[in-house]
Amino acid sequence: MLLNIKNIETRPSINAGKSFHKHELKMRIDKVTLVSNFLDKNEKKKIYLELRNCNKSQDNIYTITHTKLKEGHPYKKAINIFSREKFPALLLHIAYSPVNKNTGSIRFDFRPQHVNDNQFKELIRWMESKFGSTIIKTITRSWITQIDVALDMYDCKLKDYLWSLKNASASEYFHHKYGLPGLRLGSIRSKINILCYEKIYIRRGEFYSLQSENGLMEVTNKNHKHLLRIEARVKPKITSNKIKGKSLLLKEISSMDNPFLRLVIYSNQMQGELIKKNYLRYKLKTNDVSVIKKKMKKRSKLSRHSLAVIEQNEIDLIDRDNVWEKWKLCIRRLEYLSQEC
Structure with a gap:
């Protein structure tokens, strides 16, 4: 069958036990958006200069592209950093030059799922050599505006259960051509929304051997593992009474609340x-x-x-507390980043 590459998973995730119905569980961070401010004009000038000039010298490790962002975007300029492989993966998107004064000076969209721990450290060291140590210090004092946490249930499909998100009325079903079915629970403007969508898992060696064209891949093996991704897209805030509502700093990521507590699953x-x-x-x-x-x-x-x-008809399918104990393993790369100063 022809399948959209976006519905194929090739990267390993962290083991998170099993569901009460014996589904294998895996968890990881799919994306994290960090925003930071410059300390002064000199810091701003220095970083902007490095970003503008970053692809003037040839780089054999990553591919760098410059992007002028569309009207309506909070930033004017951006660069994308891709891996160099058969199917290049976007590792980092850096947006800068904000349109409004109240917007953070610079934004970093990391995609840590595309690299392992050592590769992530290599990316950070490369950034420091390419852009200077100042940009790393800017990241260490950043705050989190969004983080996407993926919990995968293997041998599970959307149709196996009924789904809901507490205190949310908005939802949207989707099933695009050459894709697999999915469901969004909650509004994209809310503090949290959850996507439940199907994927299949293919090992990277086999994935690279398959025929592909225009983002579609011919998948002939029917024995690939199916999984249902439960992806919580969270705009985290501090919940303690003293500073309630303030954005969560990168260095405070370990204290983030469990985003799966509001997910309700029914028979x-x-x-x-x-x-x-x-x-x-x-x-x-x-x-x-x-x-x-x-x-x-x-x-x-x-x-x-x-x-x-x-x-x-509500069922206790996942031990949410037990799953969330694996959070400390998911954030190792980001904690490394928060300590690099």
Whole structure:
């Protein structure tokens, strides 16, 4: 079958145990966005000069491209740093020259999933040699504006369960051509939204041997592992009462709250029980609980009894506390970065 490369996973992640239904669990950070301010005009001038001139000398380690950002973007200029391999991976996007004064001076979008620990350290050392030690110091005092945490459930598909996000009504189902199905829970403007989408895992050696064209790959082996990625996209804030609402600093990343606590998973039997009790007329082609609730509301208000049926079908699929104990392993690279000064 033809499959979008974005639906293929090739990188290993950190083991996070098993679900209560025996799915193998793996976790990692997929992306982290850091923003920082310059200490003075000299620091700004020095870093901007290095960024503008960074690809004038040939580099055999990474590919560097310059980008003029579109109107409406908070920054005017950016550079992209890609790996040098058959399928280049974006490792780092640096945006600078903010449009508004209230926007942070510089933004770093790291994609740590594309490298191992040693390769990440090599990237940081390369940055220091290319842009100078000042830019590393700028990163160490940065704050986190968004972090994407991926929890993978192997041998699991979206249709196996019903999904919901506490205190969120917005959701969106998607299934693009040559892709696999997925579901967004929550608004992209919220503090947290969760994406649940399917991928298949292919080892890198085999992945490189497959035929590909225009971002599509011909996958003939039907024995590849299927996985469901539960990706929490979080805009972390400090939750202690003294400084509640302040952005989380990079050096405080270990104290980030567990983003999977608001995820609610239900048994597929729920719709059948709602139909039996006449709260739902027929089974909907959805695995989104918010869609089911909206359909029920069209008939009558959600009663205490109908909500009880929904709650009774909630299942304890993942030991969230046990999974989150692996967070300290996920952040090793970023802690290394926060200490490099």
